[in-house]
Amino acid sequence: MKKLITFTVNDIEYEVAVAPNRTLTQVLRDDLNLLGTKEGCGVGDCGACTVIMDGKPVNSCLVLAVQAGGSTIKTIEGVASGDSLHPVQETFVEMGAIQCGFCTPGMILSATSLLEKNPHPTEQEVRQALSGNLCRCTGYQKIVEAVQEASRRMKG
Amino acid sequence: MLLLPKFDYEEPKSLPEALAMLSELKGNGKVIAGGTDLLVNMKKGTVKPAFLVSLKKVEGLREIAGKNGGLSVGSHVTVSEIAGSDRVISSFPVLARSASCLGSPLIRNRATIGGNIVTARPAADLPPALIILGAEVELKRKDKTRTVPLDGFFRGPGSSVIENGEVLTQIILPSAPPFTGGDYIKLGHRAALEIAIVAVASRLTLDKPDGVIVDARIVLSAVAPTAIHAVSAEKTLMGQRPSEELFAKAASLAVGDCSPITDIRGGAEYRRDMVNTLVKRTLLKALSDARDMKGGNA
Secondary structure (H helix, E strand, C coil): CCEEEEEEECCEEEEEEECCCCEHHHHHHHHCCCCCCCCCCCCCCCCCCEEEECCEEEEHHHCEHHHHCCCEEECHHHCCECCECCHHHHHHHHCCCCCCCCCHHHHHHHHHHHHHHCCCCCHHHHHHHCCCCCCCCCCCHHHHHHHHHHHHHHHC | CCCCCCCEEECCCCHHHHHHHHHHHHHHEEEECCCCCHHHHHHHCCCCCCEEEECCCCCCCCCEEEECCEEEEECCCEHHHHHHCHHHHHHCHHHHHHHHCCCCHHHHCCCEHHHHHHCCCCCCCHHHHHHHCCCEEEEEECCEEEEEECCCCEEECCEECCCCCCEEEEEEECCCCCCEEEEEEEECCCCCCCCCCEEEEEEEEECCCCCCEEEEEEEEECCCCCCEECHHHHHHHCCCCCCHHHHHHHHHHHHHHCCCCCECCECHHHHHHHHHHHHHHHHHHHHHHHHHCCCCCC
C-alpha cells in the first residue's frame, strides 16, 4: 500500500504517495523529475546517487523514499544559487574534474558537504570525504585539485 | 537497475508499539535501521521480508550516554556518530577507530551500530572492537528484556542468538580498568568501501605501567565463520611481562586459532600470515597505549 510522505527537496516541500519498495533515488528521478541524481550500482558502492539528507551525504539508492518522510534533502539541482554556480561547481568545470559526468553530482555534493564542515581540508581529508564516490574517468587527481581550489576561493 | 521486491512498511511511534507489531508479525517482519545491508540483500533477493518496521520515530535509541563509568550506545546511533563522538574517542578509541574503517562516509552516515551487529557478517567492523571492550547488548521483545554479552552472540554468518520479535536496543560498554590499551587494524585492498581480508582487535591490561599482563583479549575477524578469540594467544600472554618476543609467540599461536578460507578477497595462507602480522602490531600499540594511559581507556 502506498504511503503519503512529506519532505523538503531543494527548499520546496513535496507531498508524494510512494510505494514502500521505492528508493529515494527513484522518487527523486521519476516523481520529482530531478534527473541530476544518478543510479549507478544500486548497492551503495559507487556514490552516483549521493544526496544530502538532513545535512549529511548519503547513498539515496539505499534509502527508502518512505524513510525520507519529514527529511530535508538537497540534490545537485539545489547546489547553485539561481544562475551562479557554487564554487565547487565552477572549479570542477574549469579544472577538468568532469569527464563523462556521471559521478559529478555525487562528487560535488560530497565535496560541498565536506567544505561546509571543514572549509580548509587537507588533500587527505578531501580524498577521505570523497572515498564513497567512484570515478572511472578522471583518476581523481583533478577532482581533488578542484575541491582544494574551491576551498581557496571560498576563503577569499 | 536493481529493484526492491514488494513489502509493507510501518513506523511505530513507540518501542512497545514496535515490539507488539513484531510479535504479531512473527517471522515475517524485519526491523530496518540504516538499511545499508538489509536493502542490498533485499535487492539481491537473499532476504525477502514481507514487512519492514522502522524505528526512526522511536525515541531513546539514538543516544550515547554515560553508564556506570562506561557508556551505553543506542542501537540506532549511526557509525559516523560513533566515529566522531568525543565521548567514544576519549573512552573507547578502538571503537571509534573501527567505526571510521566501516564502508564509506556515505554508508557511515546511514549504517547503525545495531545494524552492524544484528546482520552478523563475519567481517563486520564493529563487533571485534566491541567484543574486546566487553560489550553487552540489550535485547527487547514484547514481554521480556534480556542482556547478553556480545561475546557468544554470533552463531555463524548471518546468524546470532537474537530471536524473532526481538529488537537490539542498547549496547553497553563497561568502563575499562586502568593501564588498558587496545587497537583495531583492518586489512583491505583499499581504504574505503572494503570488506576486511583480515581484521584484528586486541586489548591488554597491565597491573601497573611497567608491570605484567593481567588481561589479554585478541579477536580475529574474517578468518572464521564469526569473529573469534585467539584463545591460545590470549592464554600465553596472561601473567607475563610484555615483550616483543612474547608478542611474536602470541601472534604465531593466533595463526593456529583461526580457520580462514580462500575467497575473492584473499587466500587462506595469506590470511594466516596477516593474522600473525596484525596480532603483533595490535599488541604493540595496545601495550604502548596501556603504558601511556593511566586510567580506563581502551
